[in-house]
Amino acid sequence: MSIIVQKYGGTSIGTIEKISLVADKIISAKNDGDDVVVVVSAMSGETNRLLDLAKLVDSDVSGRELDVLVSTGEQVTIALLSMTLIKKGFKAISLTGSQAGILTDSVFNKARIDSINNSTIKKYLNDDNIVIVAGFQGMTKDGDITTLGRGGSDTSAVAISVALDAKECQIFTDVDGVYTTDPRLSPGAKKIDNITTEEMLELSSQGSKVLQPRAVEFAGKYDVGIRVLSTFDEGNGTLVNKENDDQMEKAIISGIAFNKDEAQLTIRGVPDQPGIASLILGPIAKHNIDVDMIVQNVGEDGLANFTFTVPRNDFKIAMKSLEKSSIQLKAKKVVGNNKIVKISMVGVGMRTHPGIASKMFAVLADNNINISMISTSEIKISIVTDEINLKNAVNVLHNAFELDK
């Protein structure tokens, strides 16, 4: 029998009524003849409620105890969903991350999955149970509870799909698929039926909230197909899988993503010498802060200016760390801006179609949108601009590249 892994996020299971609807979807998959493993997040609002409690204790709280706290969010959901399935006459069992054999490293709050011991899940599947696993969490080899960081439930679902050799990993959410851009911003945004893992990875990394980048990366690495579906509507959603030859003639640009959760830091007037980047970014990495875009250039005085972006939540810590480094590096100035937005155009077609970047810059210039950083990859062009330009920039690009067609 083949195995389907389904994942339901917080908004899909925010109330007992919604949990009942989700249970019906699960039962329908079970009745189709597949073994079903379900990964769930905390009920919407619950993780924030717990974080708010923690912040009353310590506004900068982190570490082991925070994971003990927030991991209860998913534990509540697995129990309620399991009860609901049992009430509806099905065999179901809930497993916490630890119980499900999800082993992680011990970077609390941002742990990464090392391995999954699938024996417990398999035991219960063989006994005809629907198995409900708490997403977003795991256990270190010493038995400490860890969490994968926010949104990590997608990663849990993909990792479990890999560990069980599942035929598909279905991510249920409140939208019916992946769109060319955020429909709330651009009414012309269109649903995409198929997208490559590579493109999806870029879109996710660049701010499309539908799938977590780590989950997409994981799926790409182990070649698991992810299908994005709506919990509340019918439809085939968007299938994310490896690039195949049928898709040669697909659109040049798949979508436009944006990310308002970043902040930009600049250190000016540092000596332009080898190793300077690691002297600047090393201390930032030590705080477990992910640096995203990095730009370095040299001014007329022979001194370098160095700009990078970090998650907006980490802005304060990053600024403190950078100010500290600036003294050692004898830099002239440190400046920060947390009212920026990153806008990215993504598409595998860029590889074979030159001139996309220059067209993008021209469209933005024509609309008086100033660019403060640029970064490109093989299938992506990202720019940073002031947050205030977001809606206008996305719409003019969406039109210029005919994504609504």
Add this chain to the structure above:
Amino acid sequence: MSIIVQKYGGTSIGTIEKISLVADKIISAKNDGDDVVVVVSAMSGETNRLLDLAKLVDSDVSGRELDVLVSTGEQVTIALLSMTLIKKGFKAISLTGSQAGILTDSVFNKARIDSINNSTIKKYLNDDNIVIVAGFQGMTKDGDITTLGRGGSDTSAVAISVALDAKECQIFTDVDGVYTTDPRLSPGAKKIDNITTEEMLELSSQGSKVLQPRAVEFAGKYDVGIRVLSTFDEGNGTLVNKENDDQMEKAIISGIAFNKDEAQLTIRGVPDQPGIASLILGPIAKHNIDVDMIVQNVGEDGLANFTFTVPRNDFKIAMKSLEKSSIQLKAKKVVGNNKIVKISMVGVGMRTHPGIASKMFAVLADNNINISMISTSEIKISIVTDEINLKNAVNVLHNAFELDK
């Protein structure tokens, strides 16, 4: 170094502010030079909030999944308390029941502790941590989460005290000790400084809410001293320990307890034959319902009437079960009453002072209080009467036996 175990109930840790007060009490014990292990319940209201969620799914919910759900209540508290201690500059670590090595049987919702593997707690104590353990919960040998049933945190604290050979188990609550009766009912009620485990066991079993009977039983069995203290006031509280010779001349009656959480069931007109009691009570026991008082007598027709009490929560299930049995037993009638109260007078002095029972009955008769059941032990007399008589009965007995002196 000696070990102190402290237990704080839900009302002591109902808010972040109260958790901070509790942390200060813990720190004061730590600064006195003892190793400190703290057992906590869920924040007040939290267990009921979780149960209400479960009841929305299934009004009769029970079993494994319910324990997965409600065990999150204590997990939230251990994390918050541990964070608070860390924020105040102390080393602290939280452990769920599973992590603390609390092994139970697999009677979900009402599990009993089989053993405690103290190695994890000891490891962290040796590393100078204050160890915070989730009360009320444990784990089966298969790794399933269990709960000990409501109020089981006291039992957790005593069991951990035994496992660690602690010098004292301090139960912090919202009253400053054990009283001769409930002060809300009798303004003349007095705090008791010392009480024997035996008396406390009877008082707890009979409805004094200060300590859980299972915890007292456990403490008596393993000779652990329990001290009942107020979280919010100073004072020495009440020490519960083994009877010793100094206490020979103590009061005849220690206290009057009452229990409104019971219901009375009667099966009338059953054949008076050997084994009838087990035929009646066997099916009740199979539902894991604790039967408390049992009275059997034979009527003029040679048929027996059999009356017993059960927890009021179990009344419905018990009635159903009894009605089923009554058909098999060809009984005449089954009646139930869940508006009763049990009132008990407790004192080791009863052993050497005859006539306490007859005085009790006379006092109640003089006050027109009708008795429907009587049960006596070496150090206790219990009667059942209608709930409406509660306040009057307790007060006239408290006066008649001069407990306010």
